[in-house]
Amino acid sequence: MTATGASLGYLLASVCFIVALKGLSSPKSARLGNAIGAAGALVAVVVVSLVARPDRLALILLAILVGGAIGVIAAERVRMTAMPQMVALFNGVGGAAGALVALLELAETGGRGDVDQLAVAAFTVLIGSVTFSGSVLTFAKLQELVTGRPLIFPGMRPVAALAVAGALAAGILVPIGTPLVVVVLLAFVSLGLGLLLVLPVGGADVPIVISLLNAFSGITVTASGYVLGNVLMIVAGTLVGASGMLLTKLMANAMGRSLVNIMFGAFAGPSTLGSTVETDRPVRSAGPADIAILLGYARKVIVAPGYGLAVAQAQHTLRDLTDELERRGVTVEYAIHPVAGRMPGHMNVLLAEADVPYHKLKEMSVINPEFRTADVALVVGANDVVNPAAHTTPGSPIYGMPILAAEDAAAIVFLKRSLRPGFAGIDNELLHGPKTTLLFGDAKDSLANLVAAVKAL
Incomplete structure (x- = not known):
């Protein structure tokens, strides 16, 4: 390959990377952006292989095959x-x-x-x-x-x-x-x-x-x-x-x-990881039938998903529940906290897997005012991102962190495995509030039971 050809190849790959980054800024263009970025990487590897070390082409191809196989297996599993x-x-x-x-x-x-x-x-x-x-x-x-x-x-x-x-x-x-x-x-x-x-x-x-x-x-x-x-x-x-x-x-x-x-x-200061000991303070809990009545006869429900949803792989069951609620005329929206889950966009990608319409996923600044008009805030596997201690308890590991305003809803339902605290290691006062009801169990099982109970209404 000539020097001019190599330069053009580098230019093409660079443009692909820039266009890919722009494409990844929107859910609608993310797939295309990802494909363009991959194409740019392929062009870059081919050009470098032909220009820099054509005498090592066999070893380079072997490395590409091994690395590609590892990448495909990782992506699938x-x-x-x-x-x-x-x-x-x-x-x-x-x-x-x-x-x-x-x-x-x-x-x-x-x-x-x-x-x-x-x-x-x-x-x-x-x-x-x-x-x-x-x-x-x-x-x-x-x-x-x-x-x-x-x-x-x-x-x-x-x-x-x-x-x-x-x-x-x-x-x-x-x-x-x-x-x-x-x-x-x-x-x-x-x-x-x-x-x-x-x-x-x-x-x-x-x-x-x-x-x-x-x-x-x-x-x-x-x-x-x-x-x-x-x-x-x-x-x-x-x-x-x-x-x-x-x-x-x-x-x-x-x-x-x-x-x-x-x-x-x-x-420099405290980490956001503290105790993992469960609290022994009393809470109000209910079964799927009671929660189903609360949800099924609501006008508006806001879902606040968290890492527990991801661990249980319950996103599809959550979609089934929200579809059933919408068939009953309930307005359903999703409140997405920027650090819910374990990486940026974790909840967005998880819910996209279940084909949840992206326009229903509302960022924190947009959804927070709407909690005041919601009949039920359904918190699924989240804890710290709705913990009022973030703005009421100076010295708390999460003090100052913006949170979802679930406490403003008329009623709050928590789906939790136990009363074990979140990463911050502190109790959540919202769990003990008069408006809060807990449904204990694995998120996927609890949601499946709620789907069946709502259908039976």
Whole structure:
């Protein structure tokens, strides 16, 4: 392939990435945007393979086949509840790839070259290694391979400070022509730094750190592009890094917490993960028949879904219930909190799987005023996102976080497995209020029982 052909290929791939990002901004164009982005990635891989290393084409094709097979299997088998874990692994792979590229470039040149190139290579090793180890630990937390609670050990602050100082010192030494062992030391120190970044983080902060590490992976790709002199990698990495940082900021705002607080976890303040002990305070509960009467004769019902809905894989059963209510003339809408679930848009995608019309999914700022006109707020598997402590209890882990105004509805129905608190580890006063009724059990079973009870009215 000629240089002109390669440049045109890079331009086409870059345009595809930009158009794809625009397409992903709307549910109507998301599928097309995703397809365009995949096409752009294919063009990029083909062009790079033909231009950079045509002598290694067989190995490249083998790697593509293996990676493609892994991707297809993961896409088919990974459940929506495990999607954040998969995103974390993807972030880690991106960071590791960037760090390895920089390490190989430094090894090939023997640590000699332009100072700016060496400095960027050192930065790539640092940020890529942090991304890799931090993402792997994030995956382990979400997969419950290690505890989801903040992990702090005595002397952690000075150890973290030494790790930062060591990484910076090694990063400064690399551009002035130090032995390769310094580069390897930089990689290992940076791996430790990634672990120290994520260890103090727990609970609902973990998905936000995933978004932050996603931005880091984009920055790694951008730096790798500079090291390799590849404009396409710079464009793609910049898009990922910029969108990741914007998403991180939006999620932090939705949690009512500062980004610095979240990044440094327990160093800067309390995590959003506390006790998991069930409360023994009395609540009012009812059976499916009683709840069905409340729902079936309502004029307006607002559904507030949460992670419990995803765990139970109850989105289709919820759709059956809302369809039955609408056949009875009940107006049904869905209240979507920005951090409901375990990743941004988790509830939107989950409900889209059940073919819930997208116009019924209302963002928090839009739906909150409507709770005052609702006869019933049906909270399915959510807790912290409707907890009034967010604006009534200073010092609470969720104080200041915007919440869904379910408390404003005429009646509130909670579908919960137990009285175990949410990620914040604090009791929800709404559960004990005079307007609240609880239906205990697995969300899917409870919803199926409600469907049958509503049909029997």
